[in-house]
Amino acid sequence: MISKILAIRNDRFGEFLLNIPAFRELKQNYPGAKLTLAVDAPVRQLAGRVNCVDEVIVWGGRKHTLAEITKFSGLLKEKKYDLCAIFNPGKESHIISFISGIPLRAGYDRKWGFLLNRRMEDRKSQGLKHEVEYNLELIKAIGVNTLSLRGSPPQAEDRSNLIDIKEDDFPDSRLAELGIKDRDVIAVHPWASNKEKEWPADKFRELVKRINSDLRVSVVLIGGQEETQRAEKFRAGLNVVNVTGKTTLIESAGLLKKARFLVTNDSGPMHLAAAAGTPVIAIFRKYPPAVSARRWGPVGNNHIIIENDDILRIGVEEVLDAIKRKIS
Numbered sequence: 001m002i003s004k005i006l007a008i009r010n011d012r013f014g015e016f017l018l019n020i021p022a023f024r025e026l027k028q029n030y031p032g033a034k035l036t037l038a039v040d041a042p043v044r045q046l047a048g049r050v051n052c053v054d055e056v057i058v059w060g061g062r063k064h065t066l067a068e069i070t071k072f073s074g075l076l077k078e079k080k081y082d083l084c085a086i087f088n089p090g091k092e093s094h095i096i097s098f099i100s101g102i103p104l105r106a107g108y109d110r111k112w113g114f115l116l117n118r119r120m121e122d123r124k125s126q127g128l129k130h131e132v133e134y135n136l137e138l139i140k141a142i143g144v145n146t147l148s149l150r151g152s153p154p155q156a157e158d159r160s161n162l163i164d165i166k167e168d169d170f171p172d173s174r175l176a177e178l179g180i181k182d183r184d185v186i187a188v189h190p191w192a193s194n195k196e197k198e199w200p201a202d203k204f205r206e207l208v209k210r211i212n213s214d215l216r217v218s219v220v221l222i223g224g225q226e227e228t229q230r231a232e233k234f235r236a237g238l239n240v241v242n243v244t245g246k247t248t249l250i251e252s253a254g255l256l257k258k259a260r261f262l263v264t265n266d267s268g269p270m271h272l273a274a275a276a277g278t279p280v281i282a283i284f285r286k287y288p289p290a291v292s293a294r295r296w297g298p299v300g301n302n303h304i305i306i307e308n309d310d311i312l313r314i315g316v317e318e319v320l321d322a323i324k325r326k327i328s
Helices: 013-017 021-031 041-047 066-079 091-099 131-142 172-177 200-212 226-234 249-258 267-274 318-325
Strands: 002-008 034-039 053-060 083-086 103-106 118-120 185-189 218-222 262-263 279-286 302-307
Touching: 002 021, 002 066, 002 091, 013 021, 013 041, 013 267, 021 131, 034 041, 034 226, 041 053, 066 091, 066 185, 083 091, 083 131, 091 103, 118 131, 172 302, 185 200, 185 249, 185 267, 200 218, 200 226, 200 318, 226 249, 249 267, 262 267, 262 318, 267 279, 279 318, 302 318
Parallel strands: 002 034, 002 083, 034 053, 083 103, 103 118, 185 218, 185 262, 262 279, 279 302
Antiparallel strands: none
8 A cells, every 4th residue: 555655856946847747646646645755955945835745855966975875765764655756867866765665666767777666768868758748657657547638738737736836925015126016027037957948148138128119018037046147147238127046936936927928948937937827938949859849848728839940040020929929
């Protein structure tokens, strides 16, 4: 009998958000079981908002010392989990699941995958399916009946009741402090974790200039602490409100929930906006398939994907037209 489940997804918050449908299926298939998530520290607060989750613990994606591995394995052994699902393969995660004595250990057959007893080939790099579907495939290997998509594309996935994000997570008083007098906000995030996935900054700047001149909206520049220097350079000469590095993940989610939509590259904030129910205009490279919208596109129905074999060939007018369609 499965009464305690551990799910490990300890990489970035965008990838974590795409794992929530699989967490939900685990919970629905074992409704009496306690579901614990092991996540990287920056994701902990966000993970605590996932509605199907009972507990969140921190197991970072960085390299760990032998003492840390031993200590964490001891913690897991005390908790007596029946099932461990490891969604992002990592040698150390495989080790802790094994030496803590978890009877059913599922994951991908790489990075010491021999320590698992439910293994499947990691085919994600082929980019033939969406990341949500790949995550659901893994729990199918455990024997879980995944009902989320029923063969339909991720754009059909219902995001309601998956994660608790409220507009009050970024209160109206914060908007007023930033000089935003109305709620007609467009959020912009012009970066990505991989620079090869970024639409050129000069085109993004030209786009914001056109938004400033053509549309009566407030533009808010969002991003993480690691993007603050790039944000200062980007915003020079533009009429934008810059909150880059000034908000927590939860506050960013609340701000995105208030926004009309987000204009972005393929990025964590793109998935955060989709999780908040906010439409996204996302700019993608079409090839290679591993980085395409087919694998990484925002989940939901109300998004616009702009993609090209060469992201450099996507023009400002094409993106601006999409923005005007959204506003109208």
